[in-house]
Amino acid sequence: MSEPITVVLLDDHPLVMEGLNNRLNREPGIQVLKTFSDPLLFLSEVEALRPDVVVMDIRMPQLDGFEVVRRLKDQYGLSVKIILLSGYNYHEFQLKAYDLGVHAYLSKQATFGQIINAIHQSMLGHVLIPETMLSPNLEESLTATEREVLNRIALEMTNKEIAQDLAISQRTVEYHITSITQKFGVKSRIGAVVKGYQAGILGDVILPEKR
Numbered sequence: 001m002s003e004p005i006t007v008v009l010l011d012d013h014p015l016v017m018e019g020l021n022n023r024l025n026r027e028p029g030i031q032v033l034k035t036f037s038d039p040l041l042f043l044s045e046v047e048a049l050r051p052d053v054v055v056m057d058i059r060m061p062q063l064d065g066f067e068v069v070r071r072l073k074d075q076y077g078l079s080v081k082i083i084l085l086s087g088y089n090y091h092e093f094q095l096k097a098y099d100l101g102v103h104a105y106l107s108k109q110a111t112f113g114q115i116i117n118a119i120h121q122s123m124l125g126h127v128l129i130p131e132t133m134l135s136p137n138l139e140e141s142l143t144a145t146e147r148e149v150l151n152r153i154a155l156e157m158t159n160k161e162i163a164q165d166l167a168i169s170q171r172t173v174e175y176h177i178t179s180i181t182q183k184f185g186v187k188s189r190i191g192a193v194v195k196g197y198q199a200g201i202l203g204d205v206i207l208p209e210k211r
Contacts, residue, residue: 077171081122
């Protein structure tokens with residue numbers, strides 16, 4: 001029997017968290033390790049818990065949800081999947097969330113089935129992009145950081161070199177590469193570069209000179 005997917009919930013709305021906690025704990029293959037309403041307490045205990053997936057709100061007291069995501073991604077990269085639940089369906093919020101490395105951005109109106117699906121899909125490495133963000137234009141589908149990563153891949157830089165150049169962790173670089181290949185429908189860095197040239201994304205951007 002395979003190990004259950006371990007989940008931690010972070011939300012300062014007790015009714016939302018209680019309902020989700022009860023539903024997820026009844027779902028076969030999913031185990032909620034702990035719930036938090038305080039993001040600072042969550043960050044102090046997450047290392048000991050090491051959940052597979054964190055399901056969290058954006059707007060919380062004491063610490064902004066985006067900052068929580070940033071800290072998690074800097075420390076754990078792809079090893080911790082993050083699903084954001086938000087009452088704010090602003091396009092700029094979605095872009096910022098995916099640029100930071102979340103696996104799903106769901107409305108707080110999402111059904112339990114949609115949240116459970118997002119948990120399972122994230123464990124498969126899939127990034128769930130809202131339909132409102134999908135664009136037939138490949139360049140528009142990439143975040144600003146993904147475009148910078150793609151440009152550096154085309155220059156044959158290693159993941160370590162890209163991380164140093166962009167001042168982000170190597171795990172975060174790996175996430176962005178995974179996201180790029182999924183959006184482009186390719187399976188490798190080389191495939192992403194080829195698709196980038198075909199779409200006219202590469203070749204037009206000049207990287208800043210290193211100091």
